[in-house]
Amino acid sequence: MHNTRVEKNGRKTQDIIKNKMQFSAKWPKLEEQVKEFVLNHRKAGIALSTKMIIIQAVKISKELQVHDFKGTASWCQRFMKRQELRMRTRTRIAQRMPDDYEEKIINFHNFIIKQRKRKKFEIGQIGNMDEVPLTFDVPSNKTVEARGAKTVTIKTSGHEKNHYTVVLAVTADGNKLPPLVIFKRKTLPKEKIPRGIQVHVHPKGWMDEEGMKLWIRNVWKKRPGALLKKPSLLVLDSFRSHLTEPTKREFQMCKTEIAVIPGGLTSQLQPLDVCINKPFKALMREEWNKYMCDKNQHEVTNSGRMKRPGISKVCQWIKTSWDAVKEDIVIKSFKKCGISNALDGEEDELIYEDSSNESSSVHFDFEDSSEDEEFLGFPDSDF
Template sequence: QRSYTTAEKLKVVRYAQAHGNRAASHEFDDIAESNIRLWRRQKEHLQALPRMKMAKRGKGAAYPELEAKLNEWIEERRQQGSGVSIAEVRMKALTIAKTCTNIARFKASYGWGDQFMNRHGLLVRHQTTIVQKLPMVSDTKLLQFQKFIVKLHKHHCYDLSLIGNADQTPLNFDNPYDRTLEVKVMLACMANRTKLPPYIVFKHKTMPKNVIFPNTVHVHVHPKSWIDEALMLDWLQTRTPFTMDAFWCHCMPSIKKRRQQDKTDLAIIPGGMTKMLQPLDVTVNNPMKDALCRKWKTWLLEGEHIYYGGCMQTSTLQDVTQWIGDVWLELDPTIRKGFLKCSIFNTMDGSEDDALW
């Protein structure tokens, strides 16, 4: 038994209207006349469906009122230009369910979320950006940078604990009701897989009071969540990274002067080549962001939440710093892999030098 698309059904209906149901049955591979009669009754409904849509299968909505309100909320978010994740859809569904008197024991499970998306023709797409083009002389710059690193390593005989990489990465923790917690994190790791405590900067004017942060991270604030010159100098007091990208703050005269005072060689990665030469960018940042996203979704769907005026309280600064600290401790294998891929201290042909390990 085969299924027919909307376009095929409408073609059969038009033929049946012109020549009769029996003639249409013989013309189109002996389709049952009962089906043809059904399709003729459904003609207006079929005309409103996508042409390639197949037969409608599966159960209908168990809570049509809830889904109607949820669909309206999604449409409002779209008009505002805001993206919506499946986790947010499920969380909002739980909130709406509390306002409906005829809904009990509604869990907004993963399966329900998928079925809701299918019923309403919704898709989740990742935001895409224009791929950064490599410089025309990228091969030459790549080779020059790696030779520079190898030359310094051979001349000074650096221990692996003194060769490192530092990078700033932004983090956003979205919540329903258009609230976003903006965070900037400075990560640093050494070639011997030692990880320095994350340097976290929240978008705040003053340091929060009565908040106890975990001792595995360093927390600061900035009105725009930037790591500016002052914070960069503060970060340098206890850290000695070896390679950084060409971010303007890393190249300021005060930063270079401080590195000279510390007798530390600073290697600036050429612009546009961090995806090839920066270990944190190559193997660490994306896995860390994915792990933090899983932590946030678990808290969003399974955590105990407090509501004020019907709106859920956002994740606290203490929650976020704890997530960052926990995830950072779990990334040992990716750090080693990143240094090897970028040829920061291994042989020029890309093979691993076991003596270094």
């Protein structure tokens, strides 16, 4: 019995030594400088992600001539444990689903199936458009911070409430159409705008009837296949400017039928909301974080306060972030929402038999958008 206890104690001691060896830093000088980088940036209120830490660690390893450092995600995880760093985040309230959401989803899918059978839309002629509200400062929800910190501050230029709207559009074959950016001002900016970005202005920075006309003519009508006037289907949310009579006439002129998502169900039926907007916003935050870390890019006022990023720079962030969204995600988003799935016998059974005359309306309209959406101009906004 005594020998057994000694053997067990010996094994425990070996395990402790082994764990300590695994937990100890292989490159202590490198990690010391990386930690200093994290603490200095957090002291300045700049949000940090694990990806930014890895990029900085690789940069320092080259300066220290550490050739066997790869900067993996697992190293970053162990580094944060050793240095007692944690990810801090904020919570958000989820959108409440309508009581009859199941019935509305089925009806919407049935409408899509019927239209696809009637018009035989090509997969590249099925699209989705959505307005994404953004701000000139895009502070992250999460940041690396020392363990036990009572306050977590994030430095901005003070324009986190100064918003603009990015109009994104995609087609079911994975094509991403050029973004339209609506800035809150009365005159068009004189700055140089990157190619592939359309710019519009509005006194409140929202989409309106004029903005829809501009988007249809400069973006939707210039998509692949539009010049041949191929029949198309566009999925939209129930924001009022999408449904005005002038907007409907514009769509009819380019042989586009619209399918309007029932209010409160964009998180289930809108491809951009389901799969695309979130990674796009994350990429925008990454661009903003890079800008905040590079002091050479900052312009300051006479009093020493940081100016907001310029319109040209913001447009470049949008272009870079939009280009980085993968086409596979776009294709899967339409399938996940039940819009581009292959038509087969199983889907045919979902269609309800309707003895009444078929409506002559060219869109599936649930006139139940909320007052808040109309007031804000940003349907189902995350901001």
